[in-house]
Amino acid sequence: MSRKAHIVGVGESQYTKWGKIVDETEHALAHKAIIKAVTDAGLTVDDIDGLASFAEDRNEAIFIAAELGIPELRFGNMVWMPGGGGGCAAVSNAAMAVETGQAEVVVVYRSLCQGQFMRFGHAAELMVNEGGDEAAEPPPITFQQATTLMLGAMGHVMPFGMITGAAAFALPFRRHMHKYGTTGEHLGKIAVAFRKHANRNERAVMKDKELTLEQHQASRMIADPFRLFDCCMENDGACAVVVTTEERAKDLAKAKDRRPVEIVATVQGAPKGYSFGSFTNANIDDDIYATGGTEQMANRLWEKSGLKPEDVDVAQIYDHFTGSVLMQLEDFGFCKRGEGGDFIDSGALDWEGGSLPTNTSGGSLSEAYMHGLNHVLEGARSLWGESCCPVDNAEVCLVTSAAGVPSSAIVLQAK
């Protein structure tokens, strides 16, 4: 029987506003999510033989494996697509390990306590020059040594104040507005659609907070055109996804009365010369600048999967910022380039009546910011009929990772 990779279990810790989890460490949260995910699959920790993560997760697989008492670690993998670009790539690497026989059961996890460590939205606080002793003559401002390629790239733009994702991804979206007439109201409709889904989701940080388009439009500007509600949250929590072979998946799914969910195709990558995308790179090709940078990758995904955008019943699109959702919808061919605004206006993303129910658990804007791995959990749940916003007879789900940086995506199909 086939070793084709499937998702068989998902699990997460509680999700909270950043800084709320103080009595548990980040790696303890990772354990919690991993145990919940294997339990959900009908497996135990003793069945795990591979671990994969991304986004420079601080909780290295070797320590997680040792602490959990995993009998033998046969696969440990970290993705190089940066930050939230790597979530689907981590699932992709788990699938490769399983399909090539390097491991049988690989758990993909992401644990993130922004309160215990650094809030991504406030990374600048570590980088700004110290004021120093006011009485003493301050030393002259001079260069700092970039000790990594990433710091070299960031070090070229930080003197201009480029440090937050909001500013980094506002730049390409501003150009999209200029080229195609897209508006802040289009962005608001995305935020409102996802919030409605989160209002039905017990796990969502924003479960009890409603959001109207008027509230969105009145919210404070962060990096024009992105307002507060265009930006993802900053959260504490952990989540995990279990990947194994078709052979095992069929039995496990039967025991849970679920349809097996196959990872039909996976892609990761970046266009030529993209480096860290719009964060550090002002010289992205003009054709690509006002996009999510994921069109080439999307075309490969459709080709590999034998599926088309029209086949997708439900989508989980990475939403660090609303504008990136709109541009990815164009990249993946759900509408033509420049028509993302009209697509949003049609109500396409809504669970109720939408042609492409999207981020059915609320996404990073309203469920939790787990660097997009929670989108993969929701992708599996949406095909098992276990979503808070279940889509009738959903068979195909697209899950994407961050736009505007090197990224990844997967297509899941219930068989």
Place this chain on the structure above:
Amino acid sequence: MNADSNQRWFPNSMPAPMVDHHTLPWWEACAQHKLTAQRCTNCNHTQLPGSPICSECRGTDFEMTELNGKGTLYTYTAVHQPLTYEEKLPFFIVVIELDVSGTPCKNPVRLMSNIVDAEEEEFEIGKPVEVVWETFSEFVSVPRFKFVK
């Protein structure tokens, strides 16, 4: 140009440039108030920031070619969230398409920077801009841009 005026727009607490062997020459030219780009002497492909290799011909010989300091606004954002808690808000992060006319550079090159001395209403993609220099120390000057009036 304001080489001697020592005008300031941002506080000293802004992040200083973080450099390596390949990006340092550009910042050293900035300290002389020269706006440059890294040009491959083999194929004239021009790139920023500086790199050890030309991404077009894979040549490894370069010149820092001085540009005329003019350009056009490619895209922008008004940042309303404080970075250092000392700067004036909003401030504007922009991408400038630099004019390479009069040089052997074979492609225009873009630079992330700031527009200063402008109101939000003045921003329009494609508008002409020119460089102004902000001197932090004898080592560090940062190129910002103004709209050409």
